[in-house]
Amino acid sequence: DTAVSQTPKYLVTQMGNDKSIKCEQNLGHDTMYWYKQDSKKFLKIMFSYNNKELIINETVPNRFSPKSPDKAHLNLHINSLELGDSAVYFCASSQEISGGSKETQYFGPGTRLLVL
Amino acid sequence: GQQLNQSPQSMFIQEGEDVSMNCTSSSIFNTWLWYKQDPGEGPVLLIALYKAGELTSNGRLTAQFGITRKDSFLNISASIPSDVGIYFCASNSGYALNFGKGTSLLVTP
Numbered sequence: 001d002t003a004v005s006q007t008p009k010y011l012v013t014q015m016g017n018d019k020s021i022k023c024e025q026n027l028g029h030d031t032m033y034w035y036k037q038d039s040k041k042f043l044k045i046m047f048s049y050n051n052k053e054l055i056i057n058e059t060v061p062n063r064f065s066p067k068s069p070d071k072a073h074l075n076l077h078i079n080s081l082e083l084g085d086s087a088v089y090f091c092a093s094s095q096e097i098s099g100g101s102k103e104t105q106y107f108g109p110g111t112r113l114l115v116l
Numbered sequence: 117g118q119q120l121n122q123s124p125q126s127m128f129i130q131e132g133e134d135v136s137m138n139c140t141s142s143s144i145f146n147t148w149l150w151y152k153q154d155p156g157e158g159p160v161l162l163i164a165l166y167k168a169g170e171l172t173s174n175g176r177l178t179a180q181f182g183i184t185r186k187d188s189f190l191n192i193s194a195s196i197p198s199d200v201g202i203y204f205c206a207s208n209s210g211y212a213l214n215f216g217k218g219t220s221l222l223v224t225p
């Protein structure tokens with residue numbers, strides 16, 4: 001069974017559209033993340049979320065919003081898509097351990113978004 | 117987040133050769149992680165280091181957490197074609213991982 005899964009794997013859409021990417025983890029973890037990987041393969045955190053708090057990277061435009069219907073899911077909604085949003089988006093999850101630090105993060109296979 | 121300087125940016129080697137890559141930072145970290153990303157996949161954890169000076173192996177891979185807590189290296193011995201991919205160092209920034217820019221490894225038979 002896949003530990004962290006994302007759908008869709010590929011997403012091609014027009015500028016200005018609104019789209020969502022879904023993420024599910026079956027590891028029982030309490031924290032989930034969204035990362036963006038640009039064309040130069042640089043991985044950058046967008047959001048960190050558990051049932052206590054949402055932490056947002058201040059450089060992320062507010063067109064991006066995470067939505068968590070339950071502990072096992074963290075979906076990414078993107079409004080008014082722009083050309084520069086084209087990238088690979090990775091979901092990840094981890095378990096918070098005592099003292100607030102996080103255990104190892106497990107990544108999904110990625111969603112390749114292309115905005116035309 | 118804190119900047120991680122990873123080098124080399126890319127390596128092109130022959131099967132059987134040993135490989136070394138490293139990561140440095142001006143900041144002190146409590147954790148160093150090494151991930152590998154295969155083409156078309158998400159990063160997968162190879163080795164996690166939690167203590168300054170720690171040397172840890174995972175098969176042909178060996179990684180060390182620098183004694184100053186500002187650097188780490190990853191060695192791959194006797195490389196094989198399936199070692200191809202991008203290797204990332206990462207540190208825990210508090211709420212998420214902070215990644216280096218990756219070392220792209222190509223292995224020819």
